[in-house]
Amino acid sequence: MAPRTTNRRSARMAASACALALSATLAACGGGGDGAEAGGDRTLSFGYHTGEMTPIGQVWAWWMDEVESRTDGSITFDPYWDGTLVKGPDIVESLTDGRVDVSQVMPTLYTTTFPVTSVHELPFQSSNSPAVSAAMAELASDEDGAVAQEFEAKGLHPLAWAIGGSSALGTKDAIESVDDLDGVRIRGNDRSSKVMGAAGANIINMELADVYGSLDRGLIDGVYGVPFGFVGPLKYAEVVKNFTDTGMGVASANALTMSQELWDSLSDEQRDAIAEVNAEVPGKIAEFDAQFDAQSCEAVKEAGAELHVLDEAEVERLRDAGYDTVLAEWKEAAGSDADAVLADYQAAVAAAEGDYPDYETGVASCFASQ
Structure with a gap:
């Protein structure tokens, strides 16, 4: 399957250039702001922090196409x-103040805002991306649950969950054992990275846009x-020559989100159509993951x-190095709901994994094909 393109929406972008101006101008350009007729036709702005021609970018491009189709064009998007x-x-702030109508919230960037939701960041839980997507959707669907309440507290409504497949540790030198991590300067900003830090790596928080140049110049x-x-899309194989599956599993779950006010302003038919598309997102994640x-x-x-997959003994050594500390930190941040949320999450993931029994991580499948 060829990557999905959005020439139709790209054409609309030229007509909607004013949406890049102040939020008031954004609303005037047809966004979902104040004054839109409930359930009426509207064009919503969609913002994504990285490229369309990436696995998650393609999931959201598909999502927009399907919402437009299933609402008979009463909802359209300017991406x-x-x-x-x-x-x-x-x-988060842009969704609540109207600068953007729909965007992907990344709890990894808001650790104090979404401490419970970041249960998905705990390493050694699952490498099955579509299963984690389905599990997070289940947790978020419980309006009285801790995940939904975290979003509600910010005036936000999560729609669907895109899961970054298990991270590929890309390094200049081979990482074939936990000992190889000692002293290695690695860009990382999640809880799995903290585990590698506990194992001896030097973890450096860095914007994704700065990674290629920093690798090329030897800064990391x-x-x-x-x-x-x-x-492939980010061309990392040009600047690092080793990719390792560490066995830590999925490290991030990202919620496609709109404001609760905007969600409430949609008609029942529009909300039903969006919910229908949301339910199909885990399957599309599996599809686009395999493609990319x-x-x-x-x-x-x-x-x-070169490709490497840590064996079970090395994965267990990595777990022993830092998982307990990471888990304790998460529980402290998540508060009194932590144990219940983790149990619910693990149960939901285990159930959903049965729906995607053939899912493999990218590094492991590539390694097996050598």
């Missing part, structure tokens, strides 16, 4: 990719927190890079 409308750290030795399917993993595999092989 802005690569952070041209809203940057990652500004997304590796990158973590990026799914293998992104390796295959492309990245070819790019890695063409670049002469």
Whole structure:
């Protein structure tokens, strides 16, 4: 399947350039702001912090196409990719003040805002991205649950969950054991990165846009927190020659989100159509992951890079190095609901994994194809 393109929406972007101006101008350009007729036709701005031609970018491009189709065009979108409308750290505020109508909230950038929701960041839970997507959707659907309440507290309504496939640890030198991590400077910003830090790596928080140049100039030795399917589009095989599956599993779940006010302003029919599309997102994640993993595999092989998968003994050594500390930190942040949320999450993931029994991580599937 070829990557999905959005020439139809790109044409609309030219007519909606004013949406890049002040939020008041955004509303005037047809966004979902005050004054829109309940359930009427509207054009919503969509902002994403990275590119359309990435696995998650393609999931959201598909999502917009389907919502437009299933609402018979009563909802349309003006998409802005690569952070041209809203940057990652500004997304929550931009959704609540009307600068953007729909965007992907990344709890990894808002650790104090979404401590319970970040249960998905706990390592060694699952490498099955579509299963984690379905599990997070289940937790968020409970209006009285802790996940839904965290979003409600910010005036937000989560729609669907895109899961970055298990991160490929890309490094200049091979990482084939926990000992190889000692002293390695790795870009990372999640709880799995903290585990590697406990194992001896030097973890450096860095914006994704700065990673390629920093690797190229030797400022860092590796990158973590990026799914293998992104390796090809981001051209990482040009600057690192080793990719390792650490066995820590999914490291981030990202919620496509709109404000609660905007959600409430939609008609029942529009909300039903969106909910129908949301329910199909886990399957699309599996589809696009496989597609982009295959492309990245070819790019890695063409670049002469090597692939590694830590064996069970090394994964257990990595877990022993830092998981208990990471878990304790999360529980303290999540508060009294922590144990119940983790149990619910683990049960939901285990159930959903049965729906996607053949899912493989990108590094593991590429490694097996050598």
